Amino acid sequence: MGVFDSGLGGLTVARALLNALPNERIVYLGDTARVPYGTRSAQTVVRYARGCSEILLERGVKGIVVACNTVSAVAIEILRAELDLPIIGVIEPGARAALAAVRALPALPEKLPKIGVLGTTGTIASGAYPRAVGQLSTRYEVVALPAPLLVPLTEEGWIEGEVPRLIVRRYLEPLIAAGASVVVLGCTHFPLLKNIIAEVAAELAGHPVPIVDSAEATAAVVAEWIADERLAPSLGEHTPAARLELLVTDLPASFSVVASRFLGADASHVTQVDLNAK
Amino acid sequence: MGVFDSGLGGLTVARALLNALPNERIVYLGDTARVPYGTRSAQTVVRYARGCSEILLERGVKGIVVACNTVSAVAIEILRAELDLPIIGVIEPGARAALAAVRALPALPEKLPKIGVLGTTGTIASGAYPRAVGQLSTRYEVVALPAPLLVPLTEEGWIEGEVPRLIVRRYLEPLIAAGASVVVLGCTHFPLLKNIIAEVAAELAGHPVPIVDSAEATAAVVAEWIADERLAPSLGEHTPAARLELLVTDLPASFSVVASRFLGADASHVTQVDLNAK
Numbered sequence: 001m002g003v004f005d006s007g008l009g010g011l012t013v014a015r016a017l018l019n020a021l022p023n024e025r026i027v028y029l030g031d032t033a034r035v036p037y038g039t040r041s042a043q044t045v046v047r048y049a050r051g052c053s054e055i056l057l058e059r060g061v062k063g064i065v066v067a068c069n070t071v072s073a074v075a076i077e078i079l080r081a082e083l084d085l086p087i088i089g090v091i092e093p094g095a096r097a098a099l100a101a102v103r104a105l106p107a108l109p110e111k112l113p114k115i116g117v118l119g120t121t122g123t124i125a126s127g128a129y130p131r132a133v134g135q136l137s138t139r140y141e142v143v144a145l146p147a148p149l150l151v152p153l154t155e156e157g158w159i160e161g162e163v164p165r166l167i168v169r170r171y172l173e174p175l176i177a178a179g180a181s182v183v184v185l186g187c188t189h190f191p192l193l194k195n196i197i198a199e200v201a202a203e204l205a206g207h208p209v210p211i212v213d214s215a216e217a218t219a220a221v222v223a224e225w226i227a228d229e230r231l232a233p234s235l236g237e238h239t240p241a242a243r244l245e246l247l248v249t250d251l252p253a254s255f256s257v258v259a260s261r262f263l264g265a266d267a268s269h270v271t272q273v274d275l276n277a278k
Numbered sequence: 279m280g281v282f283d284s285g286l287g288g289l290t291v292a293r294a295l296l297n298a299l300p301n302e303r304i305v306y307l308g309d310t311a312r313v314p315y316g317t318r319s320a321q322t323v324v325r326y327a328r329g330c331s332e333i334l335l336e337r338g339v340k341g342i343v344v345a346c347n348t349v350s351a352v353a354i355e356i357l358r359a360e361l362d363l364p365i366i367g368v369i370e371p372g373a374r375a376a377l378a379a380v381r382a383l384p385a386l387p388e389k390l391p392k393i394g395v396l397g398t399t400g401t402i403a404s405g406a407y408p409r410a411v412g413q414l415s416t417r418y419e420v421v422a423l424p425a426p427l428l429v430p431l432t433e434e435g436w437i438e439g440e441v442p443r444l445i446v447r448r449y450l451e452p453l454i455a456a457g458a459s460v461v462v463l464g465c466t467h468f469p470l471l472k473n474i475i476a477e478v479a480a481e482l483a484g485h486p487v488p489i490v491d492s493a494e495a496t497a498a499v500v501a502e503w504i505a506d507e508r509l510a511p512s513l514g515e516h517t518p519a520a521r522l523e524l525l526v527t528d529l530p531a532s533f534s535v536v537a538s539r540f541l542g543a544d545a546s547h548v549t550q551v552d553l554n555a556k
Binding site: 034041044167 | 317319426429431433434436444445
């Protein structure tokens with residue numbers, strides 16, 4: 001399987017895929033030279049997404065996971081129309097998991113629970129989550145709010161303590177106040193803050209609030225597809241240690257530290273690829 | 279004068295230039311499609327800086343202010359070698375102003391005061407500030423620490439209250455503990471947090487700590503150069519309201535809100551330029 005993201009956040013999806021697919025080889029491309037996509041125009045994001053997909057196609061992947069909410073929100077239909085292999089985004093699996101979570105809540109006679117979503121400014125502005133939920137059910141309202149500071153916070157590694165707790169609280173307050181009963185982590189960076197988000201959401205709501213991790217939801221969808229299609233494993237002669245190939249478009253000094261944090265494993269072996277011509 | 283930056287932070291420099299040069303027209307280019315440069319390799323930054331300079335040269339500017347610490351740190355000598363007009367960075371003026379500030383402090387017989395610098399990860403890793411200070415004086419030690427979260431914090435507009443205060447404190451504590459007696463704002467975003475930085479630094483040090491704003495220091499250097507060279511004003515027939523031309527490479531929806539915050543004035547008139555071929 002191929003996986004790409006604007007940067008390193010998508011490694012949380014690669015991690016979930018490695019866990020869910022023990023017989024698959026994963027090629028991960030992080031477009032670190034052009035990160036972040038979240039603040040860019042749809043037109044620019046589409047162009048970047050095409051370039052990333054080409055690199056993965058050249059490596060012979062059987063499917064592409066778009067581990068980037070921004071690309072999933074604005075470019076996935078174009079990629080599906082242009083490319084002749086399955087393209088799996090992170091938004092539809094997240095929306096599906098959110099609906100499952102909200103339906104599992106105890107029934108409240110007076111009102112239906114709402115689905116809360118936190119994401120980057122670009123993802124939220126695209127309206128992709130309300131649209132994806134609306135395709136599956138028209139009974140549940142979606143409250144989606146941007147939480148852009150959580151991205152640099154996780155990249156800086158400030159994932160414990162007072163600072164992330166205060167920032168998470170500031171983003172969750174309006175979400176919980178608006179009636180969100182589950183919270184979707186609508187950005188691949190956010191699983192690193194999952195515990196704090198769960199704790200603060202429970203404090204604000206006065207009861208536990210289910211947190212939907214779209215990385216795990218996406219890996220589950222990919223595993224199901226591979227099983228359904230009875231696809232041959234791509235592991236081949238690769239040892240498990242070589243199951244992840246890491247490609248990046250830029251090589252900042254801090255790459256392996258940040259990448260290891262998202263991947264939850266060593267990320268020091270990495271190849272730089274040139275996307276300028278794409 | 280031409281001014282460029284990886285994004286919108288350099289508008290704090292454009293603002294200082296507009297104040298310092300009432301008869302000059304300013305062309306500002308923000309490479310918003312490729313922001314941020316701070317995490318990219320030196321090679322990538324050089325390539326981007328060339329593209330930005332070309333756009334400004336096509337507009338007939340008499341000099342270029344590199345309002346980006348990352349470019350000033352890693353690419354300014356290359357630009358100077360390649361281009362036939364004055365290139366003014368933000369680091370040398372900041373270093374000069376820092377030395378003036380540290381020399382103005384009351385003399386301590388037991389030890390010399392140190393110069394503290396906060397900047398992006400890329401700027402600090404480049405060692406540009408210690409190098410620039412070392413070119414001017416070998417008597418003062420420089421303590422330079424990365425403060426990357428301050429960039430998204432200012433872009434999000436969280437420039438008052440508990441969250442920025444806690445984050446600023448976390449970055450200033452090791453700087454003040456290491457003996458910094460002045461603090462250089464080594465990133466064009468940081469002037470928006472100048473008051474909080476000054477307050478927290480004074481709390482930590484137990485006395486006021488001079489804060490050096492490299493945007494203002496750069497504008498002063500440009501004003502001096504224009505006066506020394508007796509250059510004709512570029513204002514021409516432009517009214518003061520048309521003194522700033524704003525160019526960007528991408529147009530996110532939130533552009534004018536964020537730009538106005540950095541510029542301290544309306545920033546709704548903007549032209550998009552294409553840098554892909556550069």
